[in-house]
Amino acid sequence: MRLVRAGRRGFTGDAAVLADDEHRAQVTDYFADLVRPFGAGPVTALSGQSYGEMARALVAGVVPATEPVDLLVLAFSIHDVWPGRATATYLSHVCPGTPMSFAICDQGSASPFTGLRVIGDYGARRALLVVVEQSSLPYESAAATPAAHRGVAMLYESARGTRVTEVRQYPDVAPEAVPEAARLEVAELSAGHPRARLVLSDSLVGVWPDRPDHTAAPAGQPTTGVWWQLAGAPEGAVLVGDYDRELRYLCFAVVEVE
Template sequence: MRLLRAERRGFAGSAEVLADDGHRADVAAYVADMARPFGGESGGDLAGQSYGEMARELVAAVVSPEEPVDLLVLAFSVHDVWPGRATATYLSHLCPGTPLSFAICDQGSAAPFTALRVVRAHGARRALLLVVEQASLPYDAGAPLPAEHRGVAMLYGGGAGARVTDLRQHADVAPGAVPGLASLAVAELSGGPVPVVVSEALAAVWPGRPEHALVSQGQPTTGVWWELTAALDGGADVVVVADYDHRLRYLSVAAVSSVER
């Protein structure tokens, strides 16, 4: 599978659906009920973005009617402002090809890497990976929220384009074990001095990371993918992206190459 096309976008303000007072009140009550048993207190006016609205724009930007998609995977960590909607199913309806679709969540920042593994293993003719995160929750989640509402769409298929040459995920990695494991993985996947993008969470526990590594800022889930697309657009032949979820202790590393190796 090769990366045929990618799009990254930021989104301002709140979702269109929140303009409906009734919907906003219903969702606020639902979120409060879900948070209460865990000691979370919902407060303030409900705001934020809907992944359906965000991804709708991304799908239109990267998929043409002449390129029907067979598989659509939505990866996210923070829930959106329409938790009752089956967003992946909704997006399948909008996407050319009406593809098989599902979401991957509850894996923190490892979700996009897991989604990419699914895309590679599925064997679809064309597959669309959507990585999204919105920056507003009406309660304390106990984890840093994104700085902005952002989304990255990556269309994979046959033909010309950058190829995912390797992808590794390690579960239950203690912070102290991260530097050694990350250094080994990046060295093996890069094969030399190539652009390396790491998340803030990984940088925090990897003081000996490569000096030229770019640390993505403020976006726990979309950050490394945002910078990956920028590096490829800038002409990089090989890019390595790496992330660590310190709460769930997943270490994920992937290499994307636009040249045959």
């Protein structure tokens, strides 16, 4: 698969659906019920974004009506403010081609890499990977949240003579084991793609002191960071690397940008 078109966008304010007082109250109660057994409570003033609306705007900018999509994969980590919606199904409805759709979550920053694996294994002629994150949590938590609401949409196409996108994922990698594992992976992948530009997340950079020269992904965007940088990359191969400190996933992928 090759990356033929990409779009990235920041979002501000709250989702339009939060203007509905009834919806706001229902979502607040819903999350209050979920976190009560853990001794937490809902936030006093619910705010945030709906991934359906974020992704719909991204899809409109990346997928022309004349280029129907066969597969859509939505990757995210943090809850949005419309938990009752089957967002991937909704996006299939608004995306040209009414594609088969999947949502991938609960894998932290590894979710988009898993999305690329799904795309590669599915064998679609044209596939869309949408990566979104918002900076608000709908319940009390000490966990760090992203710096901003952001989303990236990437349209991939199969092409004769183009390498299948390479994805490498490793679970349960301790921080102290990351430097050696990352060094070996980058060396091996770079051997097959000698001109590939290297993009690393701030999380991976933080545990890899002797890292090679690279392009830094935006800090504070754990899910969209490396993909935001990829969406603005010029033509050629790009090697992206990420590390999730909480879930201890180490991930790499080589993407051919057209």
